[in-house]
Amino acid sequence: MPLTPEQQAEIDELRASARPTLRAVSEGMEKHLYLARPVLDHGFVRAIDYMGDDAAICQAARVSYGRGTKAVSNDEGLIRYLMRHWHSTPFEMCELKLHVKLPVFVARQWIRHRTANVNEYSARYSILDREFYIPEADALAAQSVVNNQGRGEALSGEEASRVLEWLKSDAARSYDHYEEMISTEGQQGLARELARMNLPANIYTQWYWKVDLHNLFHFLRLRADAHAQYEIRVYAETICEMVKDWVPSAYRAFEDYRLGGATLSASAIDCLRRMLNGEEVTQETSGMSKGEWREFQAVIAS
């Protein structure tokens, strides 16, 4: 587990001091609050705070005074309607604040999601820990031959051992030099803000990341997707598990319309109609490019 005993004690203390509140509470999220869920070899995600629940989405959509309708089924239907019609602002009424520990190269992808608030651990002020992401054997894969932006089969044999050894020894060597450079024993010691440039992209950083539910769903749709890099996908999948418990109705609608759904172009809909009318449509007669046709086939394949 990537937490020190002191950090775990802080979490235990927080979880032991519950207080009553008038605010909307999601029982599902309460069970996750503060707890670190391990991701990769040294990383984690933990929920630090949240605002709102399924009812808050409906309350905002109706601009009501109370906590929404009495019937849960009405709320479920409304949430599905909002999701289906991209009526997104009611989802923005819910917020989630996460504490994430992640490798720097994953953070670079994550930070591209601009619609969140971030505060990162300062490597100008503090010293980064000697913790590096080293992939498991099955994640240590060769360049994909079908997708320029992905990986293919896992490396094997002597090549896998050599790569693993380089990843470990290069990281260790860089960190040794980092420590030596910032040391003030018998020397001035290089500023931390400069010494950190020697560290590799698989070192771990940490941040607080706060986002509303609409933009969180957008992040999860892109990053929990099979096209996302494995190392960010596992974080997204872990967050999905928490969101499922936090706002179960909204998550069900998200799963149905976004994660499991697909957007069809006008030409794709036209093809589908022709197919349903018994016409044999091919890529050549579809009006779609080869790539579009391949993706269309993947959507309709049973």
Ligand SMILES: Cc1cc2nc3c(=O)[nH]c(=O)nc-3n(C[C@H](O)[C@H](O)[C@H](O)COP(=O)(O)OP(=O)(O)OC[C@H]3O[C@@H](n4cnc5c(N)ncnc54)[C@H](O)[C@@H]3O)c2cc1C
């Ligand atoms: C599989 C995959 C591969 C990728 N490959 C690359 C790559 O090769 N190179 C690369 O650079 N990036 C790449 N990205 C990153 C991608 O292009 C987006 O930057 C990232 O996914 C964030 O998406 P976003 O901008 O929609 O999210 P957010 O920044 O959270 O924005 C959410 C939405 O808000 C709106 N918005 C936010 N800011 C602005 C703005 N300033 N102006 C207008 N509208 C705004 C947009 O509608 C946007 O969709 C990749 C992402 C994925 C998932």
